[in-house]
Amino acid sequence: MQLSFSHATFLLAGLLGSSLASSTLRSTPTPTPTPTLPSTTNTTTNTSLHNQDDSVTTEATSTTTSLTTTKAPVDVLEEVSRLLGQMREVATSMQEAREEHERLAEALAEVTAAVRDMGEHNLHIKKKVRKMSKGLKRNSHNKKIKDGLKSLQRDHQRILHAMSLSGLNITRLHNHTRKHNVTHPHNPSRKNQHGRNRKNHEAGVEVTTAKAAAATLEAGGRENKEQLRSAEDATDNHIPDLVVDPPSGTDPPLPIDCVEVMQRDNWTSGVYLVQPRGLQPLKVWCDQTTNGGGWTVILARMERSTQEDFNKNWADYKKGFGDPAGEHWIGLEALHAMTKGRDHELRVNITDWKNSTAWAEWKEFSVAGESEKYKLKVVRYTSTSQAGDALKWHDGMKFSTPDRDNDVLLGGHCAKRNDGGWWYRGYRGCYQAHPTGRYQHNPGDPPKTSVNSRNFELGPVLVWQNWRGESYYPKTLFLMFRPALN
Structure with a gap:
């Protein structure tokens, strides 16, 4: 664009020079040859008057041409100045357009990179989702097992609570070898059972076996029932x-x-x-x-x-x-x-x-x-x-x-x-x-x-x-x- 602007300036300068040269040529008067006549008195007088008129005409023409020549370069300069101003505006607009083009190119490159990153991120998310889906399946299976175990524990607690409301306290049965029976003698009628009755930590009542508790209930002993109920109110640790x-x-x-x-x-x-x-x-x-x-x-x-x-x-x-x-x-x-x-x-x-x-x-x-x-x-x-x-x-x-x-x-x-x-x-x-x-x-x-x-x-x-x-x-x-x- 700068080269084009300089070339245009050069052309305008040449045009201006041509105009000035043309004006100078037009302003130079062309000499008119005067014919030689016989020398007479009238002729001489007329010739003198004619020469004076030509001289006046020539001077007037020179003055007009000079005025015309003086006015023409001023108009050309103004026109050139106006054209130069317009060319500067065009050059500025083209510079702004070039800068805007560069910004758009950078933005396009950023958008292209973002699209590429989004594609890669999308692939990563898909892999992660597949991995999480597998993990959720395993966690769901483990959670079902835990929930099942907790449900069984709650059911067991409800059973024990219901049995305690009925006045029953259960002891565990343990099988032992003959050597163990010799070391830990038991009632012969209960050789295959192991356990011992201890006093309740809170109520201070002797805990009966399931068989003894059932017999007590059948006998209808009100006092023993009250003792068993008080044992129910003890904390878990008792x-x-x-x-x-x-x-x-x-x-x-x-x-x-x-x-x-x-x-x-x-x-x-x-x-x-x-x-x-x-x-x-x-x-x-x-x-x-x-x-x-x-x-x-x-x-x-x-x-x-x-x-x-x-x-x-x-x-x-x-x-x-x-x-x-x-x-x-x-x-x-x-x-x-x-x-x-x-x-x-x-x-x-x-x-x-x-x-x-x-x-x-x-x-x-x-x-x-x-x-x-x-x-x-x-x-x-x-x-x-x-x-x-x-x-x-x-x-x-x-x-x-x-x-x-x-x-x-x-x-x-x-x-x-x-x-x-x-x-x-x-x-x-x-x-x-x-x-x-x-x-x-x-x-x-x-x-x-x-x-x-x-x-x-x-x-x-x-x-x-x-x-x-x-x-x-x-x-x-x-x-x-x-x-x-x-």
Whole structure:
């Protein structure tokens, strides 16, 4: 475009030069030859007059031509200037058109790239949808299995509840070898049965076998019926315990936790013998009725004429102590062995002195090994819980006992100050939950604490912050865990 503009300018300059040259040529007068005549007086006079007229005419003509010549170049310059202005406008428009063309070309390239990316993304989405469809089919199958298992558990609980309303308490039947019968003598009429009757933890009544309960009902004993009904009102953790003896050489291996106990058709809550991986067999309390069952009890606190002493040292808390059918601590080594390598969930059940209950659950729970001072992990609190997240304060803490100070309290020792082993914190208070404190045989009065206070400590007593009711000190408190279902 610049070359064309220069060429046009050159042509206009040439045209202007031609016009000027033409005007100059036209303005030059052509001399008229004067004929030579005989020299006479009149002739001379006329000739002189004629020459004067020609001279005047020539001067007038020259003046007119000069005026014409002066006016023509001005008009040409104005025309050239106007044409140059128009050509500049055309050049500007062409430049803008070129720039717009370049922008459109860039936009077209971007659209083409976006279309190509969308095509690739569409293929990726199709592959992902196919993969997700396969995964959904598998998940749907697994969900059906889980739902079926939960449905069976609910049906079993309804059956047990209906039987308990009829006054029947069932004990498990176990077959034993002759050697076992010699070691554990039984009534000869019941050689093929194993079990023992224990006193109910809450009502204090002797639990009868199915046959004895049926006989009692037939006799119509009103007092025994009332006792059985009072046993029904006990919490899930107060169901009579059943003891599984160590297996013989021909028996299958012991279950590793209470979920495997349930999988072996032991659906009744009680004391069972389990063997976590890497440990010797130990007796644990299995809660098989609370929220689907399969819970292994870590700690149990309940009213007794003689309470278990929880003010013990590191070795006791590591090994475990107490009666699994009563107040007890399962042991830190067992907790570590049973919670490592798999997701577990934790639950607390609390009962006040009017037998009102509250509970709380956490979806992730584990205890590290002794090299990490049995560090606690308890997260993902269930929002529908009732007892409150008092363990959030203790998440990530190491275990402390009166002879092992692993808290973060500077210049103090929470375990000594509170008479019991626990995952004490120390920073801004030793605890918000203290299940290993001294058992209180009375409801007690809730302490008056400020709304903004994050500290909560009453000393060496059994308490659980966030749980508020008509009574403050719990009547029963159970901590238990099981493998996570989801």
